[in-house]
Amino acid sequence: MIGITNPPLEIAHNWRESIGTMVARNFLEVDANFLFPRLDFNGSKDGVVGMEFPIYNYLIFLWSKVFGYSHLAGRLINLIISSIGIFCFYQIIKIYYKEKTAFYSGIILLSSVWFYYSRKIIPETFAASLVIIGLYFGLNYLYKKEKTIDFVLFMLLAILGVLSKVSAICLLGICAIPFLDRKVPLIRKIAISICGFLLIFFVGWWYYYWNPYLTETYAFPHFFMGVPISQAISDLFNNFALFSKRFYDTALKYIGFFSFLFGLFWSIYKKEKLVIFVFISTSFFLLPIILKTGYNFAFHDYYIIPFVPIMAFVAGFGLSSIPWQKFAIVILFAIGLEGIINQQHQFFIKPDLAKLALLEGSLDQFGSRKDLIAVNSGNYPTALYMAHRKGWITFNNHLKSKEYLLRLKSEGCQFFVILKKSFGTDVDLPLEKVYSDEYYTIYNNTFLK
Template sequence: MITRKTLKDIRFWIFVLFIIRLIGITNPPLEVGHNWRQTTVIMVARNFLEVDNNIFYPRIDIAGEKSGITGMEFPLLNYLIYIIAKIFGYQHWYGRLINLIISSIGLFYFYKLIRKYFSEQVAFPSTIVLAVSIWFQFSRKIMPDTFSMSLITASIFFGSNYLENTLSKNNSLNLICYGVLMPLGVLSKLPSGFLLVIFVFFLFDRSIPIKRKVIFSTVSLIGVLPVIVWYYYWVPYLVDKYGFWHFFMGKGISQGFNEILLNINETLSKFYDTALKFIGFGVFLFGLGYSFIKSDSKILYLFILTFISFSIIILKAGFTFSHHNYYIIPFVPVMALVAGYGLSKIKYSKLAIILLIAISVEGIANQQHDFRIKEKDMHLLNLEKDLDSMSFRNDLIIINSGSYPTPMYFAHRKGWVNTNDKIRDEEYIMSLKGKGLKYIVILKRSFGTATSLNRYRKVLENEDYSIYEL
């Protein structure tokens, strides 16, 4: 029987939301949103299993005749998928489950962190708001965004424990946990590191001994070192040596600023729509306004500092931020905290509960599409089998999916993706044939038909796709 005490336990709700997101957990990565991003993650994991398991040389399948090795985010999530696949055999959904588990743990550490510095009355609604925000769908995707933020949140919890702990017992364990989780979180997704700026408050806290601050700062610098080496030396090195660019490293601040101005409506929508949805955003504004009117410096300073820090991420991303919803994820925990703070200040508890329920219903209802698969792409599940019937796995292919890599993942081949117009260009195809191109795959249902291919031998045709042999 579910008691009132159970309903007030955040672990119960984290578990309930975990169970809900298990629905369709084994689905192929063909949902409406961001299946392309997920398949590039599991391409790397599958290549660790089938080609080379060196974590420093991640490779994808759309680099044509090249090795596919390229610079990207540090492939921690990819490698965890590989480890599980090594034990149990490869399945793409391992990535979904790993992310969901880590992201659920991250919610619990977020709750513990907020409760420590505010109260239970703030921590509980803040965690629910975060759980039903954009976090809800991306915590079950094979992507490192909420995975990384969960590691960062846990690292802040342990780091703050170390700095404020007046007892020597077990404090070294806090420092070790921070020293491990912090670099892993930032390596997994560089923008997630912006939230570490909140340690500024601790470093200016005179009640914390200087010696402890020095030790903490030293550990932090050591932790940041592999991040710098990976993103600013190793990623460019891999791109230069292996000749394939894949990872977006941002752009100049001035260029990004101009792009944000040109796309200001789309940029703002990431805050008032994408992050918490409309009711959640309204409560967030109430919480922010309340903290300003009441001069609650703890909330105000935290919001101002983190927003300034996150603004650098926005400007570095520019157009990309305004047109990709997952770029807002690192800032959503801050918005959830402010919204939870606002709910805790509503005098009528029943109204606060009603608003929290409304935020949850709106958030989940607007993300239910993530449990469905794109029907028009279901035929991709047969592509590997059909190609296996006529070719070898190491035969290079080209697919008419533009820059969209998902079909190549399901083909379980390597090669190129390009537009119908380019594939119609005989000179272009002949140049690829010289590099080893063997087959052309035309996905008729998804991307239309590339005409004038009669000069090549058609080896398979159905209502979904045609395959030509050179």
């Protein structure tokens, strides 16, 4: 629970956390209609934007309606759902294998990249967990002949998970297993198939109709919709070292990855069809994601997250197959230790970044939250979010142009914030300076003579 109340100012991906928290805060302060999520960095415009289905952001909003807005909400919601996801992951493996395999797999997943991202304010582990929890209910429906509520929960959670993050669809490759099992009644296979068609419909509607509609209507082309396959292949080929690193380093770290390779080798050697089939079927679903995202998959470490449970399962199977279980436990301990040590620095905020938490108070001395501002943070919206204002994120070379400054002023910009250490460097503007310290300077929109 260290840093569970921290603002989104960690080293890694604070920009994505800021985007998610912007959306949640705007549901609270502007409009609670989840069909029209809003960001703060579209200047004087509404900021309505196409994005991932904002169920996670909406849960933060609902929490805030009851308990007040805080960064605890986003972190705690993600942590709770991701923890339930690991528990259901453990329970799913127990359907097919001994408790030892499930336990090893769960510990490996817990100490993987999942460990840190399950408490960040972004939807990757949240979405993957919704799908895993849904799979738990779905498999209960198929194998244990549980009530219809299990099917309904599977359908709802799987759809919401994939809507929240399309890459989580790779986990649904597991559904191919019961379809090949003659013990599963045909009527239940048909029910799961209907769920699949509904998922395709809702995901298609949101990402290929509603998102483009919002982008065109509100003129805010922010959301990444992928690249052509030819470009993706070229990007991945040119950045193959970085792409492969997502598997051997980001996912499970080195010891975990070698355990995964051993588990994969052992399953092939022993002809363990279930492990092989799970790996192949989920990889088949992951491939289109890789070919759609291209360089982004290689560059951003969070794209691999939905596939990490599969790698953890294969690694757990491998460790549980080792005859000398004391040796397997030593390896398991080493996997956990390596994973956590390599992520512990992400729980703390650098002093320079921490100072951005004071930006809102500094601006409050000279105006209100309705004032539009411009910040020299480049493509990063973090400082604008911390300022609790709307406006522009821009670059120093733009701000050096008087014509650019005049244009922003004509569009309603009241203050210009120059960051000196985090996200930006110092630059003098021909405007009236109202505040300055070691970390940032605030100008109003009055030009000096």
